[in-house]
Structures are given as C-alpha cells and as structure tokens.
Amino acid sequence: MALSKSLKVLTSAYGVLYVLFILSGQYGDSPHEPLVVHILFVVFLVGYLTVWKNEIYGGLIFVLWWIGTWYLGLSVVEHDRGASVVMGFPLFVIAILFLVSGYRRRRSEG
Numbered sequence: 001m002a003l004s005k006s007l008k009v010l011t012s013a014y015g016v017l018y019v020l021f022i023l024s025g026q027y028g029d030s031p032h033e034p035l036v037v038h039i040l041f042v043v044f045l046v047g048y049l050t051v052w053k054n055e056i057y058g059g060l061i062f063v064l065w066w067i068g069t070w071y072l073g074l075s076v077v078e079h080d081r082g083a084s085v086v087m088g089f090p091l092f093v094i095a096i097l098f099l100v101s102g103y104r105r106r107r108s109e110g
Contacts, residue, residue: 003101004055007094014091015048028077036076040068044091055102062095 018041021027027037043065051058069088073081 003097004105007055007097007101008051010094011048011051011091014094015044018044028079030076030078033072033076033078036068036072040065040072043068047095051098055098055105059095059098059102062091062098066092066095 022037022041027033043061047058047061047065050061066085066088069084073084077084
C-alpha cells in the first residue's frame with residue numbers, strides 16, 4: 001500500500017513537470033511533432049486518471065505511452081532524437097512498479 005501511494009506521488013510530480021513542458025511549447029520544428037506530443041500528453045492523462053482506479057491498467061497505459069515516446073523520438077523529431085525516450089524512462093520505471101504493485105495486491109486479495 002505504501003508503494004502504491006509513493007508511486008502516485010511520483011507520478012503526480014512527473015505530471016506537473018509534464019504540464020510545464022506542454023505549456024512551454026518548446027517541442028521542435030517538425031510539423032507533426034506538436035501533434036504527437038499532444039496526443040502523448042492525452043495518453044499520459046488517461047493513464048494518470050486510470051492509475052488511481054486500477055494500477056494494472058494505468059501501468060499498461062503508461063507502458064503504451066512510453067512506446068509512443070519511442071515513436072516520437074525515432075520517427076517524428078528532427079533534432080534530439082533520444083530526448084523523449086530518456087525523459088520518459090522514469091515514467092516507464094514507475095509504470096513497471098505500478099504493474100508489480102497491482103499484481104501483488106491482486107494476489108493478496110485473491
């Protein structure tokens with residue numbers, strides 16, 4: 001239970017930084033990059049809201065979000081190609097920990 005609360009606090013802190021990044025509007029020169037960045041932000045928000053109700057589904061959404069950052073980094077951006085993957089890695093680790101926490105909770109309840 002304490003792990004779950006800690007992960008939610010870390011995800012909230014990551015979300016605040018993510019909002020600041022979105023508000024800055026500093027996401028490159030590619031014509032498709034702002035669209036992909038905003039779509040990924042919506043996926044993050046869906047994952048964030050989901051993780052409060054179901055850690056496993058929320059963790060899976062965050063993993064899908066991280067896969068999206070790979071797409072962004074490898075296919076869309078023209079400069080700093082690996083930046084999105086590196087900046088998204090902490091949330092990927094949190095997603096894995098949400099999955100572990102959710103499965104542990106499910107096993108202890110079942």
